Amino acid sequence: MLFVCWRATGWRQVLWVLKEIFVENSKATFVVIAEFKVPARSREEFLELSRFDSERSLAEEAGCRQFDVSTGEEAQDIVVFYEVYDDRAAFDVHTTMPHFATFSEGLQRLGVETVGVRFFHRLYA
Numbered sequence: 001m002l003f004v005c006w007r008a009t010g011w012r013q014v015l016w017v018l019k020e021i022f023v024e025n026s027k028a029t030f031v032v033i034a035e036f037k038v039p040a041r042s043r044e045e046f047l048e049l050s051r052f053d054s055e056r057s058l059a060e061e062a063g064c065r066q067f068d069v070s071t072g073e074e075a076q077d078i079v080v081f082y083e084v085y086d087d088r089a090a091f092d093v094h095t096t097m098p099h100f101a102t103f104s105e106g107l108q109r110l111g112v113e114t115v116g117v118r119f120f121h122r123l124y125a
Helices: 001-007 011-025 041-062 088-094 098-110
Strands: 030-037 064-071 078-085 113-121
Touching: 030 088, 041 064, 041 078, 041 098, 078 088
Parallel strands: none
Antiparallel strands: 030 078, 030 113, 064 078
8 A cells, every 4th residue: 555655656755654653653742651559348449439530631632642550460450551652731721621530539539559659751652
């Protein structure tokens, strides 16, 4: 397909298309990795709360590109969030959203410990 495109339009058009694909896919550059230790008694409710935060973030925040929730393969009490935003400003918007407030309040109520939150700049995907 790319060869046919090149034959029909030339290298400049192909390079423009590739640039658009890679630039579009590389817009999300700010990564947040958060890790939580969840008491067994609160696990199901915390996972529901996490799903709510993830779904609302993706649906309501233009700058939120990815929001994965994972548990440890063996340590089921560990839950990790992998969040990707356009930039730090988009993450800052995330922290002002009502669903984030609901999630934060739930952490306290459920006795969930925040093990750590780390911030990264994604170089490539």
